[in-house]
Ligand SMILES: [Zn+2]
């Protein structure tokens with residue numbers, strides 16, 4: 001990296017802020033200066049700004065995986081700014097390029113340039129160098145149309161610094177702890193949120209399983225999910241980026257998904273996109289079969305069983321959605337047919353999975 005390409009303000013902040021956070025914590029522990037209200041505010045700000053990124057910047061603005069009511073869009077734009085990860089416009093621009101060019105030179109945080117680059121190094125250099133393109137508004141036209149997002153972008157430095165530091169300071173003033181608000185719920189919290197987000201680009205592209213695809217480096221990791229408000233199921237996410245869920249199983253830790261689902265139940269979000277089960281299971285089977293060294297042809301024939309049930313399920317779902325829209329009485333009947341078909345689909349999936357396992361065992365013996 002040439003010195004003239006170094007982004008001094010961002011670079012120095014990213015280097016000095018963790019040191020400041022450590023010094024703050026040392027001071028507060030040594031002098032036992034914590035106030036419980038400020039600690040509670042820091043926890044609130046961690047989730048509000050962290051999920052401003054995951055629920056807002058990422059799943060709503062970058063991927064349009066659901067639609068949100070205007071006040072929710074405003075709140076996500078407001079608190080997301082406090083994570084100090086640049087404006088919605090810049091963030092979404094980079095993130096759309098990350099998906100489009102994943103693992104190539106045009107991926108702004110390509111893991112192929114190393115763990116450090118993907119985690120934080122990419123932020124140290126100016127746009128237009130090292131694969132990070134200059135902002136092209138055409139790529140984020142949909143977001144640019146939103147006046148509040150435009151405002152956030154045009155005044156980002158003041159906006160971001162206000163939400164990050166001054167806002168928690170002013171709230172904590174209510175119990176006389178302005179500096180606690182600025183330092184604990186501001187500085188310490190933002191360092192924590194930064195590295196949580198950064199782990200998605202580094203940890204979730206390095207460690208974990210690849211159940212859906214190995215065409216990209218993204219991986220599913222429960223550990224990363226805990227650090228990133230549910231974004232750790234990254235192999236799934238790269239395969240199906242428009243799904244509002246990252247952890248698709250009910251037990252997978254994905255608070256961002258739970259938040260979006262809750263908003264939809266409150267009438268504040270709608271048109272949540274879910275990839276159909278048959279498509280998800282199909283990609284899992286294909287991934288497993290692709291790792292076989294031999295016997296792929298026989299498995300392809302057997303895959304027809306699964307494909308038949310999957311096709312029927314797709315048709316039934318189409319008919320159900322149509323009936324539901326038209327409020328036709330047949331909708332409830334179709335709903336139970338769909339449930340039955342889902343069971344059949346899971347059975348066909350299990351069958352095919354055991355065939356693949358069998359084939360891999362016999363290949364190992366041979
Ligand atoms: Zn990624």
Ligand SMILES: [Zn+2]
Nearest residue numbers: 063095237241
């Ligand atoms: Zn994404």
